[in-house]
Each structure stands twice: as C-alpha cells, then as structure tokens.
C-alpha cells in the first residue's frame with residue numbers, strides 16, 4: 554500500500570507509511586492501517602484523508618486551460634497551470650527529471666482550451682513532435698474581417714520572422730466575419746498569432762478545441778481537469 558501511495562504522488566515513502574499507519578487511508582470503504590498490506594494496484598480506488606483517488610500506472614490528463622495562467626512551473630507574471638492540479642499529480646515520482654505530470658507543449662497565458670499533461674515521456678514526445686503531425690484545432694477571433702486572400706495565404710503558407718520555410722495551415726474555415734477555425738500540424742512559438750499577424754490581422758481570442766481526434770468535452774469547465782480514458786488516448790493517436 555505504501556508503494557502504491559508513493560507511486561501516485563502522495564509524498565515520500567516515509568510520509569506514505571505515516572499516512573497508512575495513522576489511519577488516513579481507506580481501501581474499499583475500510584481503513585487500511587498496514588503500510589505493507591499486499592494490494593493489487595490495477596483498478597484500485599482508495600481514499601487518502603477523504604480524497605478519492607484511482608490508481609493509474611501512468612498519468613494522462615486533460616486540463617481546460619483558462620486565460621490568465623502560464624504553462625510554466627516557474628511562471629513570471631501569472632499563476633502556473635500546475636496550481637490547478639491536485640498535489641499528487643504534481644508530485645508523482647518519475648524515472649528521471651522533474652516529478653509530476655508535464656504539459657504537452659505550451660499555450661500562451663491568454664490562450665484557453667485543451668492542454669494535455671502526462672508523466673509518460675514517450676507520449677509527450679509523440680504528441681508534441683512536429684514529425685508526427687498531430688493536428689490541433691484553434692478557434693480564433695480576429696480584429697479585422699477575414700478576406701478570402703488572407704485565408705488562401707494561410708493555406709498556401711506564410712513566412713514567420715525566424716524561419717525562411719513557410720508554415721501553412723492544414724485547414725482553415727471562416728465561421729463568422731471575424732472568426733475562423735484553423736488546423737495546424739506543428740507548434741511553433743506563438744504560431745497562430747504570428748501567422749495571423751503575417752496576413753495583416755490580429756488575434757483577439759484564441760482557444761484550442763481539438764487535438765488529434767479528441768475534442769474538449771463540453772462539460773469540462775475552464776480550470777478543471779479529467780483523466781484521459783483508453784478511448785480518449787486512442788482518439789489522440
């Protein structure tokens with residue numbers, strides 16, 4: 554039991570032993586007071602100091618990022634998105650490097666929407682590597698009405714200031730005079746904002762609504778998170 558608590562991020566091995574010995578852990582509705590109790594982790598639900606938890610060998614979560622949060626563990630001006638997650642997700646031991654889940658890429662402070670986090674390095678790499686071309690869909694409000702020529706340029710490719718190779722949108726749908734839905738398969742720094750600036754416009758609102766085949770669930774409110782299911786992971790891939 555102590556090992557399970559430790560793997561799920563409930564503290565050091567000593568802290569986890571103490572939690573069990575002091576009666577703070579419940580398994581299947583009953584107190585578990587033996588840190589060395591042999592418990593099968595797969596599918597296990599337990600409570601620690603009243604908090605319900607489900608065992609996950611690896612953590613894959615989806616956060617609905619609100620505006621006004623930075624995707625860094627050491628933010629410069631705004632609170633960190635990591636403060637929106639419960640401590641066990643931030644403390645899970647990892648084989649190397651920083652403990653806890655890490656964001657798959659970053660969204661700007663003022664961008665809202667889907668953000669994936671995981672402690673599985675291979676998953677993070679796969680989802681964020683430009684080589685894998687995972688499509689990401691952004692719903693955007695711009696300052697000036699969109700002209701057909703600008704939309705065509707976004708599809709044909711625009712040059713951003715740090716790279717002579719043009720970047721292009723995989724798809725672009727104008728949904729209202731000042732609104733568009735853009736699909737990108739790479740994630741350069743401030744890419745959406747810089748692409749719209751390159752065609753003489755300005756992003757006023759930016760929201761990521763879809764990654765791969767998975768959309769942001771309508772019931773997941775800004776600032777809230779949920780575990781990704783096996784079906785969600787299949788849709789992402």
Ligand code: URA
Pocket residue numbers: 659660661662664742743744745746747759
């Ligand atoms: N492109 C941007 O410009 N900002 C984001 O947050 C994401 C994509």
